[in-house]
Amino acid sequence: MPVGVLLSHMLGTDDHRFVTGLREVLDTFNVPLLGGDTVRGDGARSWGCTAIGRASHTPVPSRAGAKPGDKVYLGGPIGQAMLGFEALRDDTEADDTAYRRPIPQLELGRQLAPHVTAMMDVSDGLLLDASRIGKASGATLAISSEAVAPLAPENRLTDAMRWGDDYVLLATGPAGLDREFDVTCIGEVHAQTDHPVLLDGSVPQGDLGYTH
DSSP states (O other): OEEEEEEEEEOOTTHHHHHHHHHHHHHHHTOOEEEEEEEOOSSSOOEEEEEEEOOSSSSOOOSOOOOTTOEEEEOSOOSHHHHHHHHHHHTOSSOOHHHHSOOOOHHHHHHHTTTOSEEEEOSSOHHHHHHHHHHHHTEEEEEOHHHHGGGSOTTOHHHHHHOOOOOOEEEEEOTTHHHHSSOEEEEEEEEOOSSSEEETTBOOOSOOSOOO
């Protein structure tokens, strides 16, 4: 549940545009600007934002907790931020909103929290973030590319599974959650192996996602 935002803002040109965008964000999530700091300086500008929230359910689902026999669920499409980035990079007329203004799945997260065993959002790529749940849980997440394909841009499945910035929820839990909530079952949790994530029964090759 959003509580408030703290902002550190380095003054410069076009500050009014920043303030307009900030107001839109605060209004969208019905959250106040609690305070922060405003400074002026030389050189490259920088901004810092801390968003404070309150848990809606205890215990809060973490990356740990996935158990063999659980199903793996994805809360929405992946690859949309990738397409938005490419639209900006290539200066095309394609929609770039998903990259510029991602919408976190707060309501879905509140709905799922009492029912899932592990949960996080896809910020660095589906395969990489699935591996993080696997490592934290001492398990292996087995993903089906056939199940993921309808949620990815056509002919871009491999790229979409390794891109990030989608912020859709990735969760594990009992069978049937996809009948109760707006999620798609994309695999299942196996007992721990040498690899925390499998794709179609094999170890995925190459980079799994974005490494900071």
